[in-house]
Amino acid sequence: MRGIQDTSTADFRSIIGSGTKFRVPKFQRDYSWEKEQWDDLWQDIEAMIEAKDDHYMGYLVLQTTEGKDYQIIDGQQRFTTITLLILAAIKCIIKKGGKSEEERTRAKSLLDAYVGSMDPISLEYDNKLVLNRNNNDYYKDYIVKFDKLRVSDLKATDKLMRGCFEFYEKKLTEGKYAAYNGQDYATLVTYIVDNLYFTRITVNDEMNAFKVFETLNARGVQLSSADLLKNYLFSIVDSGQHHISYIEDLERQWTKLTNNIRAERLPEFIRYYWNTSHKSIRAKELFKTIRKEITEEKQVFELLQDMVSYSHIYMALRNCNSDVWEKPETKWYVGLLNLFNLKQPYSALMAANRHLDIDDFNRVLKNIVNICFRYNVICDRNPNDQEAPFNNLAIFISNNKYVDLTMLQSIYVDDNTFANAFENCSMPDKGNNMQKVRYILGQIEKFRGGVSDITPDRSAASIEHILPLDYYEKWDIENEIADRMVNRLGNMCLLEDRINRDLQNEQYNVKKGKYSQSVYLTTKAIPEHFDEWDEEAVNKRQKRMSEIALSIWRVDL
Numbered sequence: 001m002r003g004i005q006d007t008s009t010a011d012f013r014s015i016i017g018s019g020t021k022f023r024v025p026k027f028q029r030d031y032s033w034e035k036e037q038w039d040d041l042w043q044d045i046e047a048m049i050e051a052k053d054d055h056y057m058g059y060l061v062l063q064t065t066e067g068k069d070y071q072i073i074d075g076q077q078r079f080t081t082i083t084l085l086i087l088a089a090i091k092c093i094i095k096k097g098g099k100s101e102e103e104r105t106r107a108k109s110l111l112d113a114y115v116g117s118m119d120p121i122s123l124e125y126d127n128k129l130v131l132n133r134n135n136n137d138y139y140k141d142y143i144v145k146f147d148k149l150r151v152s153d154l155k156a157t158d159k160l161m162r163g164c165f166e167f168y169e170k171k172l173t174e175g176k177y178a179a180y181n182g183q184d185y186a187t188l189v190t191y192i193v194d195n196l197y198f199t200r201i202t203v204n205d206e207m208n209a210f211k212v213f214e215t216l217n218a219r220g221v222q223l224s225s226a227d228l229l230k231n232y233l234f235s236i237v238d239s240g241q242h243h244i245s246y247i248e249d250l251e252r253q254w255t256k257l258t259n260n261i262r263a264e265r266l267p268e269f270i271r272y273y274w275n276t277s278h279k280s281i282r283a284k285e286l287f288k289t290i291r292k293e294i295t296e297e298k299q300v301f302e303l304l305q306d307m308v309s310y311s312h313i314y315m316a317l318r319n320c321n322s323d324v325w326e327k328p329e330t331k332w333y334v335g336l337l338n339l340f341n342l343k344q345p346y347s348a349l350m351a352a353n354r355h356l357d358i359d360d361f362n363r364v365l366k367n368i369v370n371i372c373f374r375y376n377v378i379c380d381r382n383p384n385d386q387e388a389p390f391n392n393l394a395i396f397i398s399n400n401k402y403v404d405l406t407m408l409q410s411i412y413v414d415d416n417t418f419a420n421a422f423e424n425c426s427m428p429d430k431g432n433n434m435q436k437v438r439y440i441l442g443q444i445e446k447f448r449g450g451v452s453d454i455t456p457d458r459s460a461a462s463i464e465h466i467l468p469l470d471y472y473e474k475w476d477i478e479n480e481i482a483d484r485m486v487n488r489l490g491n492m493c494l495l496e497d498r499i500n501r502d503l504q505n506e507q508y509n510v511k512k513g514k515y516s517q518s519v520y521l522t523t524k525a526i527p528e529h530f531d532e533w534d535e536e537a538v539n540k541r542q543k544r545m546s547e548i549a550l551s552i553w554r555v556d557l
Helices: 012-016 035-051 076-097 101-114 136-143 156-171 175-179 182-195 206-218 225-238 244-260 263-274 283-293 297-317 328-339 346-355 358-378 383-400 405-411 415-423 433-447 479-485 497-503 508-515 521-529 535-552
Strands: 004-011 021-023 055-063 069-074 116-118 125-127 196-203 461-465 492-496
Touching: 004 012, 004 182, 012 101, 012 182, 012 196, 035 055, 035 076, 035 156, 035 182, 055 076, 069 076, 076 101, 076 156, 076 182, 101 116, 101 182, 125 136, 136 156, 182 196, 225 244, 225 283, 225 297, 244 297, 263 283, 263 297, 263 346, 297 328, 297 346, 328 358, 328 433, 346 358, 346 383, 358 383, 358 405, 358 415, 383 405, 415 535, 433 461, 433 492, 433 521, 433 535, 461 497, 479 535, 492 497, 492 508, 492 521, 497 508, 508 521, 521 535
Parallel strands: 021 069, 055 196
Antiparallel strands: 004 196, 055 069, 116 125, 461 492
8 A cells, every 4th residue: 555664563572662752643532441451451461471372462553754753543542551561560670679779770671671761860751652642741740750640630531541550550469470579570571562463554644544544444443533534633723833722622622523423423424524515525535535625724623613513413313312303293204214224315414404494404304215215215226326416415405505306306216116116025024124114004004094103113003914924834825925925015014912912823814803903994904805815915905005105205306
């Protein structure tokens, strides 16, 4: 990959003992590992020592321009924790050795090799590891100097660092380690740094670091591209050498954003946000595009403020019970948006919510859900082909402050195609398919003038398979025919739970009488129209359902 200077597997000694400095970028996330992660690492190390083997620690992504100073793009939690473990072992040497010159020399040797050397005049350590602006002061002023650890007025992240250091110090002074002397601890540290291995990837700028992130994510190694974007945006403001209040304001905006949207969803949100007013871009082009267009401080602040505003809409689209939605109609269609697992319309809906009044937004939302019901749920077409039309609509709404639904004509399935697909639709009982079936049957029931308040998750309206899933128990029917029938929409109906439980796998001549007692009009109609239940009956019933569907899920473009 262009821009990668080095990819290699190396032990921790080779990495940190090379005379270089490793910096956690100023605005990289704070130290956040907790006891569970500390203990996992400790267990891995003990198992490694017991087996006289090595242990793989994963990827370490570094960025450099000169080959001397490295920015830790990914791996700071592991890097920092290993360093705290080494420091805990060195402190044990100092405490056990007392005033022994030999032990002091041993401790200094380990400090110089893996932590940093002290300036003889200022008595400050020139640390190999420099943490971010929230962590570094506590790390260098208290932990590295083995001073009495401050416990009051600490930030949460400093409490975690102190907790980690004390966790390993305790582990190293109990059990078999209680009898260790300075040489034993030095041997332990040496074994650890020689046998903890990383895949080290060194890149020459942020862009290439981002490409590495994408490559690793594609291979299942989950890294945070949002942190990289944050670092870039903050670096623009930081380079202006303004008063610290600029950075603090920016930090507050970013905190608002991350409070609204969890980190793992942030890249997805940013892409849909960007697509509300810009030409659609793929996820892997996101950072490149933003980096190209956002180059000035004012743009950074405007971008973050706008993203914070849109973040509320984005999260509300994922939750039909959000306080953002006041009207039951809105809640209903947002619920369907999630039932159908629709994300492609997000940009258009975010723009519509931002720029239209609530009635126009509801009209857009309803029509988009119906368009997607035809396209995605019934016809099962490629959702990627929806990206461009929804993006074009989003840009149009953002620029003109009104909506033109004819822009979605290309993804509106025509009546003939929709009716044919509906007529042959099957819904196997898996995933959330039964919720979709309940929704479909409920809408047909409502259209026919029956029960009108059936929701996809309403437990009172169970889904009855007329030819049961376990048909072979009581039904005399060929397997090939039964397999074609059983998951068809025409083979399913709404039924009260109590009736459904009684029927189970009974034959049709038993079921007919029970269907006549149902409160659901569409279920009552089954025995009125069909004396026998076979494949022809399923086909006829489903054809009639498809004709009704044309009226229910129609959009006037």
